[in-house]
Amino acid sequence: MSKKDFHILHYISKEEILRKLNELGSKNLTKTGHGFSSFGAIPIIKSSQKSTIGFSxxxxxxxxxxxxxxxxxxxxxxxxxxxxxxxxxxxxxxxxxxxxxxxxxxxxxxxxxxxxxxxxxxxxxxxxxxxxxxxxxxxxxxxxxxxxxxxxxxxxxxxxxxxxxxxxxxxxxxxxxxxxxxxxxxxFGIDTIKPDQRVKEVLDYEFGLENLSDINTIKAVEQIAEIANLKVITVDQIFVQYGSSYYNQSANKLTIKQIAHNLLELGVDINVISKATLLTKKQIERIK
Known part of the structure; x- marks a missing residue:
């Protein structure tokens, strides 16, 4: 994925982006989630919007x-x-x-x-x-x-x-x-994102965008924000709050992928595996 030609729609459809973003945003913050101490167990889309307003x-x-x-x-x-x-x-x-x-x-x-x-x-x-x-x-x-x-x-x-x-x-x-x-x-007031490990993990784990560079991570979130008509910081916060609430990728990613691998070897249908693990079909295909 080069810096010049990256566009998220080359890898995932607009409809799937909106569906996935809605899915992440509808989940409630958990006690491990960034922002939980300020907002409590409210839907992540609401806490992310509150975070956006107060970010600076x-x-x-x-x-x-x-x-x-x-x-x-x-x-x-x-x-x-x-x-x-x-x-x-x-x-x-x-x-x-x-x-x-x-x-x-x-x-x-x-x-x-x-x-x-x-x-x-x-x-x-x-x-x-x-x-x-x-x-x-x-x-x-x-x-x-x-x-x-x-x-x-x-x-x-x-x-x-x-x-x-x-x-x-x-x-x-x-x-x-x-x-x-x-x-x-x-x-200090710029509507952009920080391409940290949490954001990269969510892009990989939830959107199937693996091994993005820092620049392409920024582009991906900017493009998701444009597609969803949201501020870039709001999408950044959805990712950070969801990831910190629901998984620690460094600890759990391999476990989930190993489960998917084992299910594949047992002959379980790829659609069933996708629903059970929340991995995309592309991610599961890479496990084969």
Whole structure:
């Protein structure tokens, strides 16, 4: 699947996309689901729409907290590891709002003290946060008329080139993968998606789109959103909330596919296997 010619309708019909999206959205959030603590056991389409409305609310009010959240979230379980620390930081530091305050806080604390502040002993994330703040200082110099931190990053996120993100002042930083780059854009008001493992798993497991690149993952979700007349972030949230509610792909995917393989060997009809496992026929055919 090349970056230039990818289109989801080459692999799955519009009708099947809408049916599958409706199926995912109609399920209720579970206790493991991202957003459950905020919304409870409501249909995922409703929680995803609520998430969309409030996605940038925190970063508009407190850009510094939004940035901390993004850096901490990379390759971490949000419900268990990140969210509790964000709540604790907000309670302990209610006046921490802008990037300048965050930069000063980092300057005034030792590295170990900062680990205690944000609840993570992770040198890579610590350096990443410092580097992003340095790049933000450069953005401020280049945009002296913009005094609001949220507006500054929103303006950056609007103008930056996703395809060539590695030449961007933030995208070029060490340890800034495209998922973090996209997460930063999302949190600061851009309607896009973060091509993280959860989204890729749902595209594979539910839509039969296996081994997508980061760029094609973004394209796939954008195209699904256009077909369904939804915001891109809403589709992203449907995927994230469904996946975190109903399966851990890294743990369960092989088990389900092994079951499908065993059923095939027993001569069970492929349509029955598809209904029982929720795998698509194409996925089952690849198991043969």
């Amino acid at each position: 609310a925190k970063s508009k009010e407190k850009p510094a907290i939004g940035l901390i959240d993004i850096v901490l979230s990379a390759n971490r379980n949000y419900n268990k590891v990140v969210e509790p620390n964000i709540k604790r930081i907000e309670e302990s530091y209610p006046d921490l709002k802008n990037f300048t305050q965050l930069k000063e806080l980092m300057a005034n604390l030792t590295q170990n003290d900062f680990y205690n502040f944000w609840g993570h002993k992770d040198e890579k994330k610590y350096k990443t946060l410092k580097n992003i703040l340095k790049s933000i200082d450069q953005l401020k110099k280049e945009n002296p008329l913009i005094t609001d931190d949220f507006v500054l990053i929103n303006e950056w996120g609007t103008k930056t080139d996703l395809i060539n993100y590695k030449t961007d002042p933030i995208g070029s930083l060490p340890n800034i993968a495209i998922a973090t780059f996209q997460h930063l854009r999302m949190v």
